[in-house]
Amino acid sequence: MLDIAFIRQNAELVRAAIKNKRFDLDLDELFSVDKQRREAITVLDEKRARKNQVAAAIPKAPKEERPKLVEEGKEIKAAIEKLEPELAEITRRYEGLMLLVPSVPRPEVPVGQGEEDNVEIRKVGTPRRFDFKPLDHVELMDKLGLVNTEGPRRYAGARSYALIGNGALLELAVTRFVIDLLVQRGLTMVIPPVMVKERAMQGTGFFPIGKEDAYAITADELFLIGTSEVPLVSLHADDTLDEAQLPIRYAGLSPCFRREAGAHGKDTRGLYRVHQFTKVEQVVFCLPDEEIAEKEHYRLLDNAEAILTALEIPYRVALACTGEIGLGQTRKHEVESWMPGRGTYSETHSCSTMGDFQARRSNIRLRLANGSLVYPYTLNNTAIASPRILIPLLENHQNPDGSVTVPKALVPYMGGTTVLTPKA
CATH class of the missing domain: 1.10.287.40 (Serine-tRNA synthetase, tRNA binding domain)
Known part of the structure; x- marks a missing residue:
């Protein structure tokens, strides 16, 4: 606001x-x-x-x-x-x-309509050239016995799935690896509520626009979150923070839920776009200073890039255009991982500066050292979202026999397993 x-x-x-x-x-x-x-x-x-x-x-x-x-x-x-x-x-x-007035984009944000107008900043890593016909993640997961979709879709509906065996262990391994990395980098781990009141969704800018994408628990007037950004920011709703507390850097782990109301018939194959997923989100509160916020923004972005580098996944970073940033964002970078099965880079992370947009809506005040009251800035960035991250992880590390080599960073989290082999 x-x-x-x-x-x-x-x-x-x-x-x-x-x-x-x-x-x-x-x-x-x-x-x-x-x-x-x-x-x-x-x-x-x-x-x-x-x-x-x-x-x-x-x-x-x-x-x-x-x-x-x-x-x-x-x-x-x-x-x-x-x-x-x-x-x-x-x-x-x-x-x-x-509530419908958008934040003003930063001067460096390019004016554009859609993702084709985003400005590429850099590419890191080289997309792999296969000397065999590669499989996409659907074929790989089926061959490796990592997922069951038929059963869940019968009892839970479209876009449902169940990670099985090494599929479940792989998601847990990625998640725990990311948590350890973020904690080592100074973030405080939080496991927040996933059911919140409407005020939390409105305070973080997900309502009223976007309300159709949220699952409602009408009997209790609650909503399931689509990202732990909502409860992490709302931790301090109606609080008056002290300047000495800043920056506050959180990492939130939660299941997330999205109706994908505007994506009917889009990305229906596989696990790229699903209704329920697991996510580790980064949220920062900082002083309302553009220079400080910019440093925090690139710090968050570096965390996401460090994760992809450790997972040995080629990626590209793009500065999102005005048509691709949300109501409250003043700046957003999209991080897109190379997905051989899709033949392109596809978004796995986004890093956003929100200014005081969420703080105003959530009534989060900040008392400066001189005694004056202002609104802090907030920022957020995906650390990991699964099962989407499993797509480039599996596709980029596959072998001719349908097995998948586990990235070295994940081997300790997979109990020493170095290769996922096809089921008998």
């Missing part, structure tokens, strides 16, 4: 953000409702002040003047009772529109 004063003073900048991020919002409507809200507050405050003056004057007034004051008091009370619900409705409209 942006400060309304900033929006008023930088209307054209915000209009450009709305257009370039491809959101549908009439800024003039917001300004009109904001004006109505301020005028209604002024009138109501004046009425309340006059009501108090009249109430204080009645006992002191001469007897012949009291009936007039009593009548005025009744009229003011009636006016207030009429104005209060009107202001409540205007405020509801105002707050609803404010």
